[in-house]
Amino acid sequence: MGNAQLLSIHVHPVKAFRALTLQDAEVEPWGLAGDRRWTLVDDGGKVVTQRQQPRLALAAAELLPGGGVVLSAPGMDPLTVAVPEPGETVTLDVFGDKVEGVPADAAAHAWCSEYLGARTRLVHMDDPATRRPVEPEYALPGETVTFADGYPLLLTSAASLDALNSLISDGPHATEGPLPMNRFRPNVVVGGTDAWAEDDWSLVAIGDVTFRVAKMCGRCVVTTTDQDRAVRGKEPLHSLGRHRRLGGKLVFGQNLVPRSRGTIRVGDPVTILE
Numbered sequence: 001m002g003n004a005q006l007l008s009i010h011v012h013p014v015k016a017f018r019a020l021t022l023q024d025a026e027v028e029p030w031g032l033a034g035d036r037r038w039t040l041v042d043d044g045g046k047v048v049t050q051r052q053q054p055r056l057a058l059a060a061a062e063l064l065p066g067g068g069v070v071l072s073a074p075g076m077d078p079l080t081v082a083v084p085e086p087g088e089t090v091t092l093d094v095f096g097d098k099v100e101g102v103p104a105d106a107a108a109h110a111w112c113s114e115y116l117g118a119r120t121r122l123v124h125m126d127d128p129a130t131r132r133p134v135e136p137e138y139a140l141p142g143e144t145v146t147f148a149d150g151y152p153l154l155l156t157s158a159a160s161l162d163a164l165n166s167l168i169s170d171g172p173h174a175t176e177g178p179l180p181m182n183r184f185r186p187n188v189v190v191g192g193t194d195a196w197a198e199d200d201w202s203l204v205a206i207g208d209v210t211f212r213v214a215k216m217c218g219r220c221v222v223t224t225t226d227q228d229r230a231v232r233g234k235e236p237l238h239s240l241g242r243h244r245r246l247g248g249k250l251v252f253g254q255n256l257v258p259r260s261r262g263t264i265r266v267g268d269p270v271t272i273l274e
Contacts, residue, residue: 004192004270006206007158012185013061013069014122015039015147016049018227019182020063024265027209027258030128030144031152032187034063037128038081039092039101039147040112040120046093047147050222053116054230067124071108073115081108084124092123094147099132101125101147134257138214143257151214151255155198156186163195164252167239176235182227183236184219184253190270197272198254207268211256218249 010019015036026033038061040048050056059073064080072078081104089100101123103109108122125131125146134143135150145152161181168177181189188206190198201213219240224232240250 006266006268007191008189010187011035013063016056017059017061024263026263027261029258030146036147037125039123041092041123043119050225054225057225057227057230076115079111153187153256154253155188155256156184156253157193157198158191159193159195167243168235171239173234173238176233183223201272203274205271205273206264209262209264210259212259214255214257216251217253217255219252
């Protein structure tokens with residue numbers, strides 16, 4: 001474990017859009033700077049993700065200084081969206097959490113609706129320090145999160161992906177593998193560990209920044225979506241269901257909560273503290 005290190009860093013400026021790969025990132029209490037501060041919602045206020053709209057895998061958002069984004073997608077002209085001025089908030093349903101956010105301008109709503117062929121609004125989280133607590137069962141007081149599924153960061157391991165791909169190659173859907181790490185939409189990917197070593201971690205440092213390991217990550221249908229083609233298959237859920245089932249969930253990766261601020265960089269040492 002002495003040579004474990006950070007292999008890659010990923011942020012998703014708009015939830016469910018494709019990831020941006022970075023060389024370094026600022027760690028804020030609620031996650032990596034710029035990660036999932038924007039999300040799409042439907043007419044009923046429910047968050048729209050690749051669960052309902054696999055085509056979101058093909059949409060991208062470039063992060064601008066100050067938190068704005070440039071949206072792009074196949075067949076669409078790019079659109080620059082500024083952070084909305086403080087004002088009226090709307091209530092979103094993020095997997096059962098009621099969360100307040102500030103709508104973007106009408107042009108952003110129209111762009112997203114046209115791309116998906118369904119009425120959609122783009123919403124910004126103005127104050128991640130107060131808007132949404134981490135899932136209470138696994139949270140400490142005061143911990144908050146953006147529009148991520150439930151926790152500030154997701155960590156995955158290259159060795160565990162290799163092990164999972166070996167399981168896939170021995171199964172009935174072998175032609176779908178090997179799968180790339182982007183199926184799991186992590187924030188940080190670590191190397192130099194044993195497969196599944198992260199199952200047993202409870203406190204980890206990446207460079208100078210420490211993170212509490214909150215819980216293993218239960219996986220959903222998004223992992224079966226080819227992030228380059230927006231088409232679905234059977235894996236990895238078939239193999240996870242046979243080999244990585246825990247408490248009714250199919251698990252891969254660990255959810256993290258920052259214990260300190262700082263900057264993480266590709267190549268940083270990863271130290272298991274507990």
